[in-house]
Structures are given as structure tokens and as C-alpha cells.
Amino acid sequence: MVPFAAAFGYSLLYSFGIIGVVNDGFTLEFWAEVFRSGAFLDALIYSVTIALISVFISVTAALWFTLKFQKKLRGKIVSFMIYLPLAIPGIVAAFFTVQILSKSGLFSRFSYLLGFTSGITDFPDLINDQYAIGIILVLISVVMPFFVLLFLNVYDNERLDQLTELARSLGASNSQTIWRVSLPVILRKTWTLIALYFIFLLGAYEVPLILGQESPQMLSVLIVRELKQFDLTKISEGYVVAVMYTILVSIATILLFSKRSTENG
Amino acid sequence: MGRWKNGILITYLVAIVFPFIFLFLLSMSSGWRFPDLLPEYFGFKNWGKVAGTESGIAQSFLISLVISLSVAVSSTLCGFVISRYVSYHPKKRLLTLLTYFPYILAPVVFGACLSYYFLKMGIFGTTFGVVLAQFIIAFPYALIFFSSFWNEKIKSYEDLVATLGGGSLTTFRKVLLPMARGLLMVCFFQTFLISWFEYGLTSIIGVGKVQTLTIKVFLFIKESNFYYGAMSCCMLIIPPVVMIYINKKYVFNKLI
Amino acid sequence: MFLEVHDIEKSYNKEAIVSELNINLEKHKTLSILGRSGCGKTTMLKMIAGLTPIDQGVIKLDGVRVDEIEASKRNIVYLYQEDLLFPHLSVFENIAFGLRIKKIKDHIVDDRVIEMIENLELQGHGSKMPHQISGGQRQRVAFGRAIITNPALLLLDEPFGSLDAGTRKNMQTLFLRLAKTFNITSLFVTHDLKEAILMGDEIAYMDKGKLKIYKDRSSFINDPETGVLAETEFWKQLKTEQF
Known part of the structure; x- marks a missing residue:
């Protein structure tokens, strides 16, 4: 779980431009660009x-x-x-x-x-x-x-x-x-x-x-x-897409298993 | 039962066996040009080079074996011990849900996002790095796998051993491990396979320096060296086939 | 007194499971405790065994406080309704288990297990695996496994609950004999009225977490709460109807 949080945190920071070699500070530019290009969708x-x-x-x-x-x-x-x-x-x-x-x-x-x-x-x-x-x-x-x-x-x-x-x-x-x-x-x-x-x-x-x-x-x-x-x-x-994918899959997991445990319980 | 139904069943079975035969035949061939149905050469020439540096397949087989065995042993043992802690924990449900996240995420994406940390730790492109990365995905599997083992009955056994005067080490060694032997074996082989079949994560963390068999297959595809590629495929397939032969449970397991 | 339990309290989520628990029991005696399911008897036994922590109170065994000692060092064995034999060990090794973990020499273990197998009337079954013997035999192995370690106190939680009537009767006789041979001190919990009267040197009744110990058999029988009166009334009624 720790590696998962670490990977997610790192990707999140990178996607907002907070870390990364060529990045300089918080920006929404990458998120906007990904949505504009429609690559993720x-x-x-x-x-x-x-x-x-x-x-x-x-x-x-x-x-x-x-x-x-x-x-x-x-x-x-x-x-x-x-x-x-x-x-x-x-x-x-x-x-x-x-x-x-x-x-x-x-x-x-x-x-x-x-x-x-x-x-x-x-x-x-x-x-x-x-x-x-x-x-x-x-x-x-x-x-x-x-x-x-x-x-x-x-x-x-x-x-x-x-x-x-x-x-x-x-x-x-x-x-x-x-x-x-x-x-x-x-x-x-x-x-x-x-x-x-x-x-x-x-x-x-x-x-x-x-x-x-x-x-x-x-x-x-x-x-x-x-x-x-x-x-x-x-x-x-790339990290923007990774973050969105992770969130999507996580939500799916939560839905899947919370539904399952209510059914079983 | 109609004849056409039998036909479908036979088709299915042929479709299962065909890749095995085809890959094996292809690994014995060379000079198989379009549109010939048969290759120019057929024999053991390629297999003679299996251990050579040119193909490096035998070497990759060994690397894969070392990596997969390490991953299987470490994740099975850690999974067994730590799943006990998780299962008896009051927040069991939340913890179990959390273990599903790393398990369900595509390993390659997970690896790509983790690669920074591997770089920092100086294990990028090393065999140890690949083992660690694969452990990170095989371990949650083992955790989930063993969660069904820990129930009221096992807890009663633990209590019983305690009242008979046994400490927790005795309990593990003399009672829990022997009782879980069958499950441990299945988990061992399952995690072995997770590692043995892994491509994406290995390619990212190993950056081409750690050449497992799956990496080899991909390289041979890129080089259009299909004969060596087929040979690597054969080497990849052999261990799981042997495992199925010994016990089907080692390969097929419905988790959850 | 050999076993002394003073004012033990236990509650889960503010609901009292066991309250004001007091027990005094002499050496080599059996106290049988009658109680319906959910009356707190399992919690009581597990607290004495050290498997469940107590909220407050004192437990003394032979004059020594044991309530802060961990289960594996109390020398109190708790026996479940299920036999819980180790599936990977033979009958012989199941019985020997407690001795083996105490690292007792092999030949002593052998002698004592063979003797125990005779006492349990299980001759010829030593090398069998647990799944190869009957329910009654399994329960006997579980007994032997507990008794062979010479526990200071034996706690029995509905030990014959899963056995059929005939086997149950045999086991009761066997237990009485073993208790005498091995000088056992025990608490015997059951929901069976007859069993409670048969097995105990002393009798107690437990209801809603409270334990009531009777000074003799007749006061147990004459207390309407225990249900003995209702039972005798039932049979009397039946008899009069028939004539």
C-alpha cells in the first residue's frame, strides 16, 4: 500500500508541475492540455x-x-x-x-x-x-x-x-x-x-x-x-493520464468491493 | 449430442494444442519465407544455440528463474505472516480494500510511476530492483490469497496451542505452517507465475538490462527473429505446463 | 482454595458480558456450570485461560495471581466443543504435542503417550490420522492431548456438544474416570441439565453473565431458575396422563 501511495503522490505532484526537471511550480496547464488534446478520452x-x-x-x-x-x-x-x-x-x-x-x-x-x-x-x-x-x-x-x-x-x-x-x-x-x-x-x-x-x-x-x-x-x-x-x-x-487512470480504477474497485461486502454481510 | 457440437469441442481442443505445436515447430525452423508453408531448414540448429551468447535464451531462463523464485518465496511468506495480522485487525475490511488497489492497477503503469523511487534507491536496471518491483505486485496477491485462511477455527487452534504452552513461534512452525501447507504451495506457484509472465513492469524497472524471458520474446519480435522468439516462448511455456501436470491448482485459482 | 476468581468484570461496547464473577474451587474437584448459549460462559472460560483480557478482577491459581500472565504460561488448558485435532499430525503426535513443545525427551514422551492411549481406550489407533477416526474418538484424543500436559486446571466448553447421545454417555463415564485417575481440577460448562448434575462435584448456574454456585445438589435442584423442577414436573405430568 505504501508504494501505491508513493507512486500516486509522485504522479499527482508531477502532473501539476510541482516536481520534474523542466517544471517550475504549480500549474494546471498539463491537465488542460490532456483534456484539450482528447488523448485520455x-x-x-x-x-x-x-x-x-x-x-x-x-x-x-x-x-x-x-x-x-x-x-x-x-x-x-x-x-x-x-x-x-x-x-x-x-x-x-x-x-x-x-x-x-x-x-x-x-x-x-x-x-x-x-x-x-x-x-x-x-x-x-x-x-x-x-x-x-x-x-x-x-x-x-x-x-x-x-x-x-x-x-x-x-x-x-x-x-x-x-x-x-x-x-x-x-x-x-x-x-x-x-x-x-x-x-x-x-x-x-x-x-x-x-x-x-x-x-x-x-x-x-x-x-x-x-x-x-x-x-x-x-x-x-x-x-x-x-x-x-x-x-x-x-x-x-503522461502523469496526468496515469493519475486519471488510477483514480478511475480505484473508484471501480471501491464500488465493486463495497457492493460485494454488503451483499455478503 | 449433435455431430456439430462434437466438432466444436474438437475445434476448441485443437485450438488449444495448436499453438504449442506451432511454436515448437517454429523454434526448430529457419528460412521460413512467404509464401512457403514449410521452412528451408528444420532441425535442432536453433536449439543448439540456446545456451550461446548470440541468443542468450538459456541465460534469460536462469535470470527469470532466479527472479521468479525470489518473488514467489518472499511474497508467499510475507503474505502468509502479514495476512494474519490484517485478518485479525479490527479494521480488516478497510485494509483488505486497500490491498486491492496495487493489485488491480496495471503493473506497468504502477511501475512507471514508481520508477523515480527505484532510480533514487539506485536499483533501477538491476535484478534486485526487478525482484522488488514484482514483489510489490505479487505481495498484495498473496495477502488476498491467504485472507480466507484466517478464520475463527484457526484462531481457536492458535488459542489451543497457547494454552498447551506454545509460544507464537511454535504456533507458526508446528501448527500454522503445516496446516497451511497446501495453500502455501498454491500461493507459491501462483506468485511464481505472476512473476514468470510479467512483462511491462520488468521492462520499465529493468530498462533492458535485466533480460527475462518475456523481455527476450519482445526483443526477438522487434528484431523479427521469429525462430529464436519461438524458442523463448517454448522456454516460457514449459514450467507452467509442468506445473499443470503436477497439480492443476497451482495454475488455476479463482481468487476471492 | 486452589482456584480463586474474584469479582471479574467484562464488557463489550459497554454491554456487560460477565459481571461480579466469583469462583472458589478446591483441588481435584470439578465444578459443572449449566448455562444456555450466549450466557457468557465461553467468555468466562477464555478469561480464566488468558485468551480474552479481563476488564477487572483477580484470578489466583494455587495462591498465585495468574491474571497478568500470558496464556501459554498459565498451565491452564481450554478445551473447545470442536476437537480441533491437528490435521497434519497422527493421533499419537496429537497427544504428544504438548510434551513435544516442552522439549521433553523422546522416550519419556513415548511412554506417556502410550499410557495415555490405553487410558483413552484408543489402542491400535495411534498411527491413524484425525480424519480416519470417529467423532467420539477424536474428542478423546483432544482430552488426552490436554490431560497429558498435567494442566493445573482444565476448562471444558461443551466438550460433548457435537456428539450423539450414545457416544456422549460413554464420554461422560470416561471423563469421570480420567478425572479421578489424573486428579483433574476442572470447570465443566454444559447446557445439558443431566450432564451438569452428573459431571460436577459442585454445580453452578450461569445466566446473563452472572454465575450462581449452589452449596449442594438439592439446592440446585430446588432452584426454579435452573429448570430442574420444570423438567421433573414434565415427566410427572406425562406419567399421570398415561395412567
């Missing part, structure tokens, strides 16, 4: 959109997958295999995606050989692209397997198989059982964690660093780029 909207889409698709797919295949995922080999994605860190997933989806990647070669494209430039931009397809794909591939395991775990802990049998015996149809029993039970148990993953993805760094484009950028990438700039006046602006 762009990065925020971009990050929120990417995180939201990734989490939404991951959760939906994982839910569907768990409920459809929960019996088949228990086999000895299969149950080992579904854990394997957790061994792949973001940076490896990003590296792999470059090899597969880039213009000279594996898919591009297949499509060339099959005659769909006539060369490197023909192949669509799937990474470093405008729509962040590469980023979202990698984030999903990292997060979804985790959710599958999580939901399977909840499925067992909450005795969902018995609950669904009970619901059936009370006359519920297949889809009623899913919508009125399975989904609410699983989501009630996991929504905090889902929200937490959204916040994590908001701060994703190495994946957008490798697969993103120049502008807009995700928050972490933007902050680090500004802080490491040679143009020293820009550094203060």
Missing part, C-alpha cells in the same frame, strides 16, 4: 470498448461451452488439456498471433496457396489494425479458457447438476432450466471476478503494445509512451 473509450467486447465474448462463449460440454470436459485427457491455455502468457499469445495472422503469417500463406489472395499486400490487416481485431482475439484467447475453468468449478461447487435435475422435475424445460437456474447461479457467483477481469483488460499492456496501432492506443500503452518520451514537457501529461 480517446484511449479510455478505446480501452473500454476493447475490454468490454473481449470480456463479453469470452464470458458468453465460456458459458455456452461450459453448459453444453460440462460432461465431456471431465475426461482425463480433456480435463488436462483445458488447463493448458493458462500456461500461455499474454506476450506469447501475442507472438503466436503475429505468426498466424500477420500479412506474411500462416493464414496469409494458406490463402495465397489456395488462390484467395495474390500476395502479401492482399491479405487483410488482422493485426495492428484499425478495429483492434488482433488485440481482441488474443485477449479472448487468454481470458476465455480461464472462464471455462471458473464456470466448471462453480458448476461443481453449487451442485448445478442436482439443481437442474430438480428444476426439470418441477416441470422446467431445457431452456428454462438454463435461463432461470444455471445462468443466474453461475453469474451470481462470478460477476465480481468478471468485473475484475474487465478492469485487468482495461490495463492490458503487452498485447496492445505488440498488436495495436499508433493511434488510438490503450491506456497503459499511452501512459508508458508519454512517460518515456524524450520531450520532457510531455512527461507531465
Whole structure:
């Protein structure tokens, strides 16, 4: 906690120009500049959109997958295999995606050989692209397997198989059982964690660093780029963004956990 | 169950295994030019150089191992002892909430804002600096991880040992640590992985001087040396795969 | 008197949990205390054991003040309703625990634990782990673990509360025998009327933080507060209805 306070305090002071090599005293100029340029807002909207889409698709797919295949995922080999994605860190997933989806990647070669494209430039931009397809794909591939395991775990802990049998015996149809029993039970148990993953993805760094484009950028990438700039006046602006990001995430945390503890208590 | 459903399941499983195979094959290749499907060379040439100075991968593997082991040991032990203090504290809820802040913030941003202090302490760009920085994010994880361990029942055990004549050191050594053994192992491997997978924070505090495996992967991407990059990826993946094989709990843990 | 408790007071948030607590108990005697849940009996025992600080008052053991000594040095063992066996230690090592932390020589520990296992009628279970034995057996191990350290005073907080009726009866007999063999001085808290009468050399009743000690069994039975009269009335009534 002390380092957190120290880091926040330092960034705050720097953002107001109170400290810093080229700064001379308190000023709101950097804050004004960040808002004027819209850099923070762009990065925020971009990050929120990417995180939201990734989490939404991951959760939906994982839910569907768990409920459809929960019996088949228990086999000895299969149950080992579904854990394997957790061994792949973001940076490896990003590296792999470059090899597969880039213009000279594996898919591009297949499509060339099959005659769909006539060369490197023909192949669509799937990474470093405008729509962040590469980023979202990698984030999903990292997060979804985790959710599958999580939901399977909840499925067992909450005795969902018995609950669904009970619901059936009370006359519920297949889809009623899913919508009125399975989904609410699983989501009630996991929504905090889902929200937490959204916040994590908001701060994703190495994946957008490798697969993103120049502008807009995700928050972490933007902050680090500004802080490491040679143009020293820009550094203060970087701290402005860092401070705003920290405040945002902190508020989200407080909301998340105060809500959770009132529910539990 | 329809056939198409089986198809989807199989697709999922293939998608899981494919990256492992692909990365391994790529690490054995060289001269893989567009639009060829197969590389010019395939064999153990790259792996022969794994320990050499040109790739420096083996060296990075060792550095990563030292850093991650240090982070895992220190944060697990500190987390265990200090979470006891937090859990029995009257302001438990506030303290727990505070631990979430450093945990939830993107490590790279956290690191960037902290780098000034690391510079002042003279540990910028040193292995120790990286260990300390990673400890700062792994430690809150360990704190949260162990908070569920300390409950009324454990408190009763502590009281029991006290009335049997045991001091607090005895309580820790003979009762609490053995009882928490399973949890300690899980936390150890989890914090190990946090450190093992960490890129952003390491790149900022290590400023390229501390070359862990994740840093290597990034460097090879920048150099477009994909064969060595794939080799580094393989080295990164092997320890967690072994951990999953030993015990799935070491890798998958739903916190909170 | 061996155990002397004078005017102990304890309150949480200005609400009195225990007030004007006075106990005098001779050596090798058991005082059984009847009380419903929430009457302050657990707090009382924990204060005597040194696990909860007292607001005011004096506790003396064998003439020595112990209320300012920490729990681990009082030589008073507090036994919970739950057996709280160490899950990582065998039955043998659970019983030996108190001796081991006192760094007593191995062969002495071995002899005394083997003797204790016989006394507890647990022969053949020594090498088992706690999860491999029954609830009654576990509670016996917990007893043995406490008694083997020769505590000056044993505090029992509903020790048989989680056992079924049959096991409970066996345990009561066993405890009476152990108390005699090992010359135990103890406070035995229970919410079971019959158990309170059976186990104690002296009987007390606790309600809303106040403890009332009876000079003999008949005064306990004749006090309407203890509920003995109501109980006998109930059975009488039942009998007359049947005929």
C-alpha cells in the first residue's frame, strides 16, 4: 500500500508541475492540455470498448461451452488439456498471433496457396489494425479458457447438476432450466471476478503494445509512451493520464468491493 | 449430442494444442519465407544455440528463474505472516480494500510511476530492483490469497496451542505452517507465475538490462527473429505446463 | 482454595458480558456450570485461560495471581466443543504435542503417550490420522492431548456438544474416570441439565453473565431458575396422563 501511495503522490505532484526537471511550480496547464488534446478520452473509450467486447465474448462463449460440454470436459485427457491455455502468457499469445495472422503469417500463406489472395499486400490487416481485431482475439484467447475453468468449478461447487435435475422435475424445460437456474447461479457467483477481469483488460499492456496501432492506443500503452518520451514537457501529461487512470480504477474497485461486502454481510 | 457440437469441442481442443505445436515447430525452423508453408531448414540448429551468447535464451531462463523464485518465496511468506495480522485487525475490511488497489492497477503503469523511487534507491536496471518491483505486485496477491485462511477455527487452534504452552513461534512452525501447507504451495506457484509472465513492469524497472524471458520474446519480435522468439516462448511455456501436470491448482485459482 | 476468581468484570461496547464473577474451587474437584448459549460462559472460560483480557478482577491459581500472565504460561488448558485435532499430525503426535513443545525427551514422551492411549481406550489407533477416526474418538484424543500436559486446571466448553447421545454417555463415564485417575481440577460448562448434575462435584448456574454456585445438589435442584423442577414436573405430568 505504501508504494501505491508513493507512486500516486509522485504522479499527482508531477502532473501539476510541482516536481520534474523542466517544471517550475504549480500549474494546471498539463491537465488542460490532456483534456484539450482528447488523448485520455480517446484511449479510455478505446480501452473500454476493447475490454468490454473481449470480456463479453469470452464470458458468453465460456458459458455456452461450459453448459453444453460440462460432461465431456471431465475426461482425463480433456480435463488436462483445458488447463493448458493458462500456461500461455499474454506476450506469447501475442507472438503466436503475429505468426498466424500477420500479412506474411500462416493464414496469409494458406490463402495465397489456395488462390484467395495474390500476395502479401492482399491479405487483410488482422493485426495492428484499425478495429483492434488482433488485440481482441488474443485477449479472448487468454481470458476465455480461464472462464471455462471458473464456470466448471462453480458448476461443481453449487451442485448445478442436482439443481437442474430438480428444476426439470418441477416441470422446467431445457431452456428454462438454463435461463432461470444455471445462468443466474453461475453469474451470481462470478460477476465480481468478471468485473475484475474487465478492469485487468482495461490495463492490458503487452498485447496492445505488440498488436495495436499508433493511434488510438490503450491506456497503459499511452501512459508508458508519454512517460518515456524524450520531450520532457510531455512527461507531465503522461502523469496526468496515469493519475486519471488510477483514480478511475480505484473508484471501480471501491464500488465493486463495497457492493460485494454488503451483499455478503 | 449433435455431430456439430462434437466438432466444436474438437475445434476448441485443437485450438488449444495448436499453438504449442506451432511454436515448437517454429523454434526448430529457419528460412521460413512467404509464401512457403514449410521452412528451408528444420532441425535442432536453433536449439543448439540456446545456451550461446548470440541468443542468450538459456541465460534469460536462469535470470527469470532466479527472479521468479525470489518473488514467489518472499511474497508467499510475507503474505502468509502479514495476512494474519490484517485478518485479525479490527479494521480488516478497510485494509483488505486497500490491498486491492496495487493489485488491480496495471503493473506497468504502477511501475512507471514508481520508477523515480527505484532510480533514487539506485536499483533501477538491476535484478534486485526487478525482484522488488514484482514483489510489490505479487505481495498484495498473496495477502488476498491467504485472507480466507484466517478464520475463527484457526484462531481457536492458535488459542489451543497457547494454552498447551506454545509460544507464537511454535504456533507458526508446528501448527500454522503445516496446516497451511497446501495453500502455501498454491500461493507459491501462483506468485511464481505472476512473476514468470510479467512483462511491462520488468521492462520499465529493468530498462533492458535485466533480460527475462518475456523481455527476450519482445526483443526477438522487434528484431523479427521469429525462430529464436519461438524458442523463448517454448522456454516460457514449459514450467507452467509442468506445473499443470503436477497439480492443476497451482495454475488455476479463482481468487476471492 | 486452589482456584480463586474474584469479582471479574467484562464488557463489550459497554454491554456487560460477565459481571461480579466469583469462583472458589478446591483441588481435584470439578465444578459443572449449566448455562444456555450466549450466557457468557465461553467468555468466562477464555478469561480464566488468558485468551480474552479481563476488564477487572483477580484470578489466583494455587495462591498465585495468574491474571497478568500470558496464556501459554498459565498451565491452564481450554478445551473447545470442536476437537480441533491437528490435521497434519497422527493421533499419537496429537497427544504428544504438548510434551513435544516442552522439549521433553523422546522416550519419556513415548511412554506417556502410550499410557495415555490405553487410558483413552484408543489402542491400535495411534498411527491413524484425525480424519480416519470417529467423532467420539477424536474428542478423546483432544482430552488426552490436554490431560497429558498435567494442566493445573482444565476448562471444558461443551466438550460433548457435537456428539450423539450414545457416544456422549460413554464420554461422560470416561471423563469421570480420567478425572479421578489424573486428579483433574476442572470447570465443566454444559447446557445439558443431566450432564451438569452428573459431571460436577459442585454445580453452578450461569445466566446473563452472572454465575450462581449452589452449596449442594438439592439446592440446585430446588432452584426454579435452573429448570430442574420444570423438567421433573414434565415427566410427572406425562406419567399421570398415561395412567
